[in-house]
Amino acid sequence: MGLENIWVATLTGGLIRADCIVGVESHQTPELTGKPARWLLDITLAVPAGSGTGDGWEISQLHRTLAQTDSYPAHAAEELARTLDRLRRDGSAGLLRAVTRHESLRFEFLPFDRDDS
Template sequence: MSLANVWVQALDGSLVRADQVTEMTLHQTPEIAGKPSRWLFDVATGTPVGSGDADGWRTGPLHRTLAQADAPPRGAPVALARLLAQLDAVDAAGVVRADVARRHGGPDRAAAGDVHFGFTPFTTAAAHDAPTRQVAPSRDGTAPATSAAGGPPPADRAPLAAGRGRDD
């Protein structure tokens, strides 16, 4: 299995393929001209990018910001790593997005700055409407069905872990 069909949405709306993510980092921006400092949650890829000045050329991995928060989102890297592992285990396809809580809530609500991840699976009409095909029947005349795309029928697909879904 791989994460080749899972994409991670950056803050600017661009997408990074999940199997290309090599690092997850938190860092604080400096306070500039009266603007408060912010915390950034970034992913890095193995793609080298460079910049230079009079002192020379420097290269490093490509960093993409997924979320920006007022407080340090310390649990974000582990939460994203856990979600990607769960998605990999079920061979998912879709987009992961980061959502930041903007205000404090009650005991059931997230604190301002907490990062939560949602997953929106890709859906295709062809996969859902495709007829099932049967493999050679067994002696009793029954056989496991597979979808026309070669995977198990929808009822046999392993669901994501409890609490995983579009709005979690």
């Protein structure tokens, strides 16, 4: 079994099937007037996204944010990859979400109810 039964929650409340994830990265947003810079944990999906202007059409990678923190989320990308690999090997099915509390970022897995009745 692969990752088709693992769903990953985005920061905005959407769900993405884990087998669609092809990349994980952390990056900092720019500081804007009245708003401090924030760190984002993003996933890249296996589908391109397009947008157009009067000058033409642009294709780029599709990113979704899983978490936003005030401090650098050290090792978060690696921890997500390890967690997904462990869940894949276990044959798990459920929902994975990034949880931020008090400057820390961790991953929480909520298995689906296996009772088919």
